[in-house]
Structure formats: structure tokens, C-alpha cells
Amino acid sequence: MRQQRWGKAKVIGLVVVTYIFAKFQGGFSSWFLFYSSLVFLVYEMLAYFLMFSTLEVVREIDRNRLQDGDNVIVTIRLRRRIWFPLGWNVVVEPLPERLAGVYEPHRQLIFPWFKREVEFRYVIPNLPRGHYRLTNCIVSGGDFFGFFERRKVFALSQEFLVYPAYKELTHWALGDGSFSGNVHVAHRRSDDVAAVRGVREYHRGDRLSQIHWRASARGTGLKTKEFEHQAMNQAVFFLDVENASYRGQPAQTFEAAVKLTASLIAFANRNQYHYGLVYKQMERVSLSPAISHAHFLRVFDQLARVMPEGSEPFAKVIGREALEQPQGVTLIIVTPRVEKELISRLIALSQKGRRVQLFYVHAEHSLSEEQKRVLQLLSANKVTCTSIHLDTNEWMRIGGA
Template identity: 35%
Template sequence: MRRFGRILLWLILLFATFAYGKFQGGFAAWFMFYAAVLLAVYELGTARYALRDAKSERRLSSLKINAGQTLEVDIVIEIEGRKWPLPWLVVEDTLPTRLLLQSGSNRELHFPGYNRKLRLTYSLPNMPRGKYVLGDTRLVTGDIFGLTKKELVHQRTDEVTVYPKIIPIPYWHTINKFNIGHTNAQNRMAEDSSNVIGVRDYAQGDRLSRIHWRASARTGSLKTKEFELHVTNDMMFFLNRSEDAYRGGSNQLFELAVTTVASLLKHASSKKYSVGLTSYGRERVTIAQSRNFEQYLRIIEHLAIVQADGADEYNDAILREVNHLQRGSTIVLVTPVLDQPLVQLIGFLEYRKIKAELFYIVGGRQLNEVDLSHMGKLEMLGVHTYVVRDENELEDVVRGPISYASNG
């Protein structure tokens, strides 16, 4: 309807100037008519041919990055076929609301004229964790008088996954005394001759590398090396996603908790530990323990979108899942809440020979006497307590737990 109304107005203008030229006559009257004709042709050409054969392509520096990194966006516009001069062109990339504050300039004004190629480049620094969909690209142009505007929308969707920030952890002192002798190490690429504890008769299927040639020559029959059994940790991470636990605190406190879990998982996975995750939020997610790298990727994918939106009690989630853990497993508790019920629960788990390690997420908050008392009780139970204030200090935190004297 707007287009029809615009055409009707131009027809009225042309008819009026033509009638005026016929009635008035003279150079000025007819000049107005011919000027109106030229202007109408220009406006019609702009409406019809501007951006008619325009194409655009969006290139992203990566579709998968870690939180805190920068996403580079490059949009290339190419105008093919019939060329119509563009006095101005606005290029706008559609971003999710959460990323609008990250963008320096996802909207830019160009004066292309007869240029066939244009480019819009912008950056999204310090990307927050999550999954984001970058939407359509809008091209808007018009005439030099501002009478006509033409918009072209190139529909597209690019999904960008921002994984949690991972702090390199070269060392984490975690030993489960309940696990010794229960779980054999997996994915061992070669035997360590320093761990030979004896020899036995050769059995069909033994590898040649395991034959003890000196013992075989001495006894006259093939002997096979017996190696010491290696043990490893089976770890289940419990992330506190209770909405009440983070109420009153900033979103950075939960981000610190997620960063802590992701960093510890990365370290444990690199050590070939069996890892799993329990994450009770709006949906209950439990990822079973495994050493497969695909399992680690599955956990990281979940941590990319996880939010503090749970209604379940953290202690209830722990009790519900520990019964399904492998014998000798270590549970790693990551929580911003340390209270008496949690201390009692950890004591109950220790009684059942389930080792626990606690990462207490405090952010910038100072520890009070109640915190120190709870930590002292956990220390008497033999539970390692790590106080996490800042992600940049995480590497130093896991080098060894801090000792706290109990006040009660």
C-alpha cells in the first residue's frame, strides 16, 4: 500500500506540473515539469535497481571460543549485475540483545557510489559464556534526497558457542585413599619397566614386549613380566546451581563456580581420570563418569549454557546421586554455600568411605567465624577445602588446601 501511495503521489505531481506548464507556459513552468520527470525517473530507478543484485557473506573468526576471548566478525557485501549508484548504504548485523553491549559497531554507514565491494568488520570482545545466534544482515539504501528508502534483508543464522573460561592447572593434589587398588588405569600406551613386580609363565595372547627374556633364558621357558597395577581417580563433580545459593550475589559468582568446574575437569581429563558431572537446575542433568574425551566434550557443552536456575536443594542432589557412584569415587563439591547441614553430609559420606573435596566459591566476600568453624570441622574429617576468590588465583588455590583451626 505504501508503494502504491508513493506512485500515486508521483503521478499527481507529474500531472500537476504538466498542467501548470500547459496553462502557464514559458521556460520556468516547463522546467518544473521536466525536473519532476527526471526526479521521478531517478526515484523509480532507485526503488527498482538499488541493491537488486547485492549479496553478502558473514565470516566469523570461530564458531567455538572460550569466555573472555574476542569474536571477530567480517561481512563482505558484493553488488553484481546492473549497477545503480548508491549515495549511501547502511549495513547492520543483527545481534542477540546480550551481545549488543559487547559490540563496538555492528552498524555502519558507507558511501559506496559505484563501488562493487564493501566490508563491515567489527569485534565482540570479552565474550560471555553461552550460546548465541547471530541473525540477519540488513542493507538499507536510498536516494540523495531522502525521499526513497530500500531495504534488503539477507536471512542467515550463525550459532556461536562460548565455552567456560579454562584456567590451566598444572598440579592438583588430590589422592583418594579409598580408591587404592580398586580401579586400574586405562589408556596406558606403554608398560613402565620400573614397575615390574615379578614374572609368570607365558600365556597365549601376551605381547612380545612383555616377555622377560633373561628369565626365559635362565629357566628355559618363556616368562612374562608382571606389572604393578596402577590406580586412578574416579571423580564426580557436583555444581551447585540452586538459585537461592547465588541470590543477592552478582552473576560473576556463578561464573566463577562454572570456571572452577571447567578448569578442574580439564585437568582431570588430561590425567585420564574418569570424570562425570551432576548439575541440578531447572533440568536435572547427570553425566556418568567416563574417561572418553567425548564425555569431557559433552560436559563442556553443558557448562556452556548452564545457569543458576535450580529449585532443588544442593544436599538433596548429592544424596540422590552418590548411591550410583563407582566404589572409590571422589566427589568434588563446588558451591558458594558452606553450612552445618553440608558439613554433616560430608561427614556422613566420609563414614561411607566416599572421599569429598570442597571448593568454596566466595568471590570477594571475606570469611567469617562461622566459615572458619565449618572449615576446621572439615579439616578434622580429612576433607580438603579450597577457597576460591578469583579465577586468576585458581592455579595457586589447587596447589594445596588451606588449614583452618576449628572454633568448636
């Protein structure tokens, strides 16, 4: 503001001085200087008022879904509706809040000259999992001679999600064989009409013999038969997002829990098993078991956004949400803390005939005696337990990468 005020005073002073000089001195040269200063004044006025009145700023990102560790390329375009030499522009791109302490805001100096459109790109590298929003773009500009400088904030908004990275597991068994790489049935129920329990939307990869032609002929798209044995291969993942569960834990504990959940879901999706996701952060998120590419994206959208900010006890969430899951659905529990209330909840579910598997995420390389006794108690009550270290290279106990 101070620079603008003194810049205006300098320009006006230049005109006044040349006018006084021409009045007293007279002659062609004196009046030529005065009229030249008038031309200069007109240019400065036009440059001042046209700096942002015809300027449009457009921001684009190359992708709105990325994976942990990817780079995002941001493109900025400055467009003007007229040709006019407006000096220079400095574009400042503030970073999302989560990245503010990691990288510096991007700054770009531009000399547009007579160009009506100027474009530049920059990269935000090595993005961690999360939900990001790029907001306002700050553009400063001034004339060639440095007499004024203006600044304007353009309200823009672009969002993108960074999915968690996951391990490509080749085998995952629950212990009873009901959720492993192969489905074991006494005979081929898929060819048995009596085994059909309903219909669902056709998904890519379904066999031609599984299409329900009568339901498809009603004009609502292709339908696929759903058989009784398929209902057994369903799992609902309960991710612990309670803040108290991660208090005092290493920072990467929650990321390991999310990555583990993503790895198991990717395995289930690859093997055409129905899967769902439940957690309670600020709001309840409950995705019913399904299998499709759109469902896979919905689940991973939630895994990208989730943070350990829940206030409701995880055991209470399981006790309430498990009642809404049908019999035959395997309950997958992912947590870094196994306390008394959670133990009693899991044992009660197991005693009611529910299939429960617990994944205990821990930072210690070896479990303490108390932790081992807790897991043995759960195993004795038919809760399948697996301890998972933060080091993803040790996940060979679940499957192979």
C-alpha cells in the first residue's frame, strides 16, 4: 500500500514538474517532455485498472485420485481478454494445511508482455495419504517502471485424494478356509437352481452362465445370479479410528493400520469377495458389502480421508455396528489396542456364532507376555488373531507380496 501511494505521487509529480517546466521554459523540447509525461500517465492508469479487471486464473490438476508417494502436477493459466503490456506478475500458490510445514508455497514470476494467455506447471512431490484441497491463488502485479504494485486473491478450489499404498497379497486365510484364495464347497452350487438366493448387478468378469436372463429382460440392465456360497465370502472391516487408541503410539501406527486394511480389501476385491467398511470418526461411515469397481473406489475414498480423530470407544462402535451385519459375514477388526471391553465384545460375538478375525497392529518387534495372553484368550474363544508389526515387509504371515 505504501509503495502504491508513493508510486501514484511520483507519477503525478512528474506531470506537474514537466508542466511547470514547459510553462516557464517554453519551446518545443519542454512541451514535448510534458506531453510525453501525459502519455506515461495514461499508460500507468491503464496498466493499473486493467491489471486484474480482464484477468482470469484457471487451475487444473492432472489427477484427482493418486496413491501414497505419488506426485501431482498442477497447471496454472492466466488469461486476459485484451493485448496490453502489463509488466509483471507473481503467482503464489498456498499449499494445503497438511503440507504447509513440509514444502514452501510455490512462487512463479511471469512477464506476460503482449500474451493473452500464460501457462506454467509445478509439482507437489511425494504426497502422503489424505484428502487435499487447493484453495485461493494469490496474484501480484505491477508496471515495468515499478511505480505501483497490486495484489488480488482469486477464489479457486480443487480437491484430490491420495489413496493408501497397499501390499499385493497372494493368499489370505481366516483359519476356517471360508475366506481364502479358493472357495471350498461340496458341489458346484453355482449350477444348482436351488442355490440361487437373489440377483445383483452384473460385474465385469462374471460368467455367462451366471447371468439371470429373466431379470435382465426387464430392462434394468444385466443381472447376475447370487448363490448361497457367495454369501459366505463377505467381510466387513472395522477400522479403529479412536484417538485414544493411538495416543502414545508411533506416528506411523495409524498409517500401518490403514495400509493393512487397504491390502486386505484389495485382496478381497481381486478375488471377487464382497467387502464393506465401518468406522466412526466425527460421523458414522458404513459401507455395506458389495463388489464392483465403483464400490472399490468408494471404500478407498474413505480410507484416503480417514484420520484417528474418533471420540467414541471402538468397542462400543463394534457392539452397535456388528448387530446390523447379517449372519455369515466375517467381521475383520483392525486395531492397535486390545482392552477389556473390546475383548468381551469380541468373545460375545464369537459365542453368538459370528466369525471374527482380529488384526492387532503393534510397534514392538516382540509381544509382551500380557499381549500374548490376551491373544491366546481370544483364540481360545474362536476369535482368529493375527499380530501385525508396523514393518510391512513382515506381512508375509498374511500373504505373499
